[in-house]
Each structure stands twice: as C-alpha cells, then as structure tokens.
Amino acid sequence: MNVAIIGSGGREHALALKIKQSPTLENLYIIPGNPGTSLCGDNVELDITNYTSIYKFCKEKNIFFVVIGPEAPLVDGLADYLRNKNINVFGPSAKAARIESQKSFAKKMMIDNNVPTADYKEYTSDQYEKAKNYLVQSKYPLVMKADGLAAGKGVLICDNKLDGIKNLDDLFLKNKFGEAGNKIIIEEFLIGEEVSIFAITDGENFVCLPSAQDHKKIGENDTGLNTGGMGAYSPAPIITDTILREIESTIIKPIIYAMRESGNNFIGCLYAGLILTNNAIKVIEFNCRFGDPETQVVLQLLDGDFLRLLYSASIGKIEKDSVKYNGGCSLCVVASSKGYPENYEKGFEINGLNSITDPNVIIYHAGTKSVGNKIVSNGGRVLGITAYSNKINFKLAKEQVYKNLEKINFDGMYFRRDIAQKILKK
Numbered sequence: 001m002n003v004a005i006i007g008s009g010g011r012e013h014a015l016a017l018k019i020k021q022s023p024t025l026e027n028l029y030i031i032p033g034n035p036g037t038s039l040c041g042d043n044v045e046l047d048i049t050n051y052t053s054i055y056k057f058c059k060e061k062n063i064f065f066v067v068i069g070p071e072a073p074l075v076d077g078l079a080d081y082l083r084n085k086n087i088n089v090f091g092p093s094a095k096a097a098r099i100e101s102q103k104s105f106a107k108k109m110m111i112d113n114n115v116p117t118a119d120y121k122e123y124t125s126d127q128y129e130k131a132k133n134y135l136v137q138s139k140y141p142l143v144m145k146a147d148g149l150a151a152g153k154g155v156l157i158c159d160n161k162l163d164g165i166k167n168l169d170d171l172f173l174k175n176k177f178g179e180a181g182n183k184i185i186i187e188e189f190l191i192g193e194e195v196s197i198f199a200i201t202d203g204e205n206f207v208c209l210p211s212a213q214d215h216k217k218i219g220e221n222d223t224g225l226n227t228g229g230m231g232a233y234s235p236a237p238i239i240t241d242t243i244l245r246e247i248e249s250t251i252i253k254p255i256i257y258a259m260r261e262s263g264n265n266f267i268g269c270l271y272a273g274l275i276l277t278n279n280a281i282k283v284i285e286f287n288c289r290f291g292d293p294e295t296q297v298v299l300q301l302l303d304g305d306f307l308r309l310l311y312s313a314s315i316g317k318i319e320k321d322s323v324k325y326n327g328g329c330s331l332c333v334v335a336s337s338k339g340y341p342e343n344y345e346k347g348f349e350i351n352g353l354n355s356i357t358d359p360n361v362i363i364y365h366a367g368t369k370s371v372g373n374k375i376v377s378n379g380g381r382v383l384g385i386t387a388y389s390n391k392i393n394f395k396l397a398k399e400q401v402y403k404n405l406e407k408i409n410f411d412g413m414y415f416r417r418d419i420a421q422k423i424l425k426k
C-alpha cells in the first residue's frame, strides 16, 4: 500500500517511523514532512491547504490511504475532500472535528450523554454584561476558554474577579483571539493529575493506546506559559487497568456512540484530555487527532502493525488486535527555541545529531529544516529526544534522554530538566 501522511511536526515523524515498520507498506510520502521524516519516506513539498494539489499527487503516486496529523486540515475539511474522491483517510470529517474546534459543541456532547466534565456556562460576545455579572458573583479560580481554535492559547485561568473581567474584556472587547473568542466557556477549575488517552476508532468500535502524561507548561515545576507540550512519558502509572476500563466505559464509548448517533461519525484518533480529581475522572478537552509530544512516546510502546490498525479503522472495520502494548516505557523531552511559546528566532544550526548511537534513543524532528548539508532550527519546538526501555524503568529512560541531550546543541536551545520528576519522586 502507498501511504501519505499530512504534517511536519514531531508527531508526524513518530507516525512515519511507526508506519514504515508495517509489512504492507510499499511507499511512504510525507506532505510536507521535515528532515526527520525524510529518513522514513519521501518528503513532498506541497501546500497542505491546496487540496487539489494533494489529490493530484495521490492520484499520480497511486496513494490509497492518507493519515492526517494536525487539527487544522481536519477542522478545515481535508478528510471530507479526500474521502469524496474515494481515498481512504484516517482522521475525522470537519463536522466530527468540532469536538476539538468548538468547545461548546464538545461540552454539549458531554452533558447530553452524561460524560463527566467541569460544570460550565456559555456566553456569546453580545452577552458581555451577562457574562460580567456571572464573573462578579462567582467563586474563584475559574477557567475561561475561547470556543474556537486559538493555537493552544485559548485557555485562561482566572484567579480572581479582576482577572476574570480582564480576560473577558480581552476576549469580547479587544478580540484577543479573533472569531475564536466570539463565544466563551467559563468553567469550574479542576484539581488533579492530567492524562492523555488516545482512542483509535472506526466510528463504532475502538481501542485505547497506552496512556501518557504531557508537560504543558514552559517552566520547570509546571510554571509559566502553556505550550504545545514540553515533554511526555508513557504509560502513565496513575492509569491502572481498572481506571482505564472506567475511562473507556464512561467517557470514550458514550462519546463515540453519541457522535455517530448525532450524524458526526468520528473516524480517527479521539484524544481525551482528562483530569483525575479526588472523586472523579473528568474530561478537560477532546482533540480530534494524536497529541504532540505524546505520540512520540506512545507509539514506541506498540508491537504489531500500526498501519493496519489505522487503515482498518479508516474503512470502518477496525482490527483492534493489530497492535499490542509491549510492556515497556518511554520518555520524551522537547528541545525548544529560546523565547518559545512567545517570540523566538529560527535558523540556528543543530549540532550533534549524528553522535546519537544508542538504539533505544530516537531524536524526533519537529521544527527543523535542511539547509545544504546542515540541519537548522525552524520552529518553537525543535526536537523531541526520546528513550525507550523494554521494562517500566522511567529512571533509566530519563537518564538516557538527558545523557543524549547533552550531545545536542543549537543557539538558544531550551528544555525542561524535570520531565517525569513527579513520578520518580513517588
């Protein structure tokens, strides 16, 4: 089978590396890919917003199956476009992708189907006074969220009334997130440990991959601004088999069923961002795609034929036994550009990539680019240094990651030194 992957981040590098291992793969193309994916297949310089050119390329190369990585093309309808042209796609329709792109849609889906989530209110920008009154009489902290996609920045924690009103003004009066902030959710602040669960589904049946924990904040000890994710590990020790069964029966199954019943059949990776509070497991958010950097760790823990899993899901006949957990653990630390998640410079030469020889260590490329025979930084999150251990030994995986990170450098390279610290302390 000839396969194309859409995207160019660390997640797509991980998807490419795993799909490459499949015995049924003939040719792999990554559109547009990065220097890391070029070692797994052919990178193709195409604009991913130009659907006609993607389709033409698929026809030319006899590509039968497309895996879409990022949320933007899914939300925009690339999966619908290609399916209408009889290409099999792993990734939801634009309608189903609203589970990520419209928080109010996701909330309603949860409430209507008794899926546990934070209590909330919803306001549109013409209800400014009403929203303000609510903020004045509420208890804090509270969480305010732009309804639409806001490049991972649309969640604002409000510590007190003043904070709440300032954030409301930013969203409704100053249009901080443009149209994405024309509607907002104000929800209860939940306390607990966060976990990411990926359910691969054909719209009806599903299989959950090993759990993972992300590190969203830029600073050590979870301080500072939110990022796309600065590191991850898998499996999350807090997710026992019993808890996973509960997540499947109270969250994943009812949502997949409700999406199907409401005409929003979801085919792809349903990413549940969960929080384990003192008395319940609640959903913080759903995403319509694999997480980044969680994918980099989760896929290392799968034996079997991952391409077969995704392909069978895409045609509505998921073969759940295509993969199984291999009993190991994995840990990833993201090396980012100085200044990320705010302003940063790009174009710095990355040194030391060839000095990594440990077979259990993989350097996933995210924001990188080839310039002549050099590789330079080309984004906020630049690399994901990942180590695998065939037993649950996070201490070993962590040592391997940090030891190898020392061999790599570029101007302004930043990384957190405390990834997985919390579980190692326990």
Ligand code: AMP
Pocket (backbone or CB within 6 Å): 118, 143, 152, 155, 187, 188, 189, 190, 191, 194, 216, 226, 273, 284, 285
């Ligand atoms: P999201 O963009 O929805 O993933 O939110 C980003 C981060 O904000 C989450 O990973 C949480 O750390 C935090 N967050 C979102 N919603 C809540 C909530 N209701 N209570 C506490 N923290 C939250």
Ligand code: GLY
Pocket (backbone or CB within 6 Å): 214, 228, 229, 287, 290, 291, 292, 293, 294
């Ligand atoms: N790592 C968080 C996300 O992919 O949304």
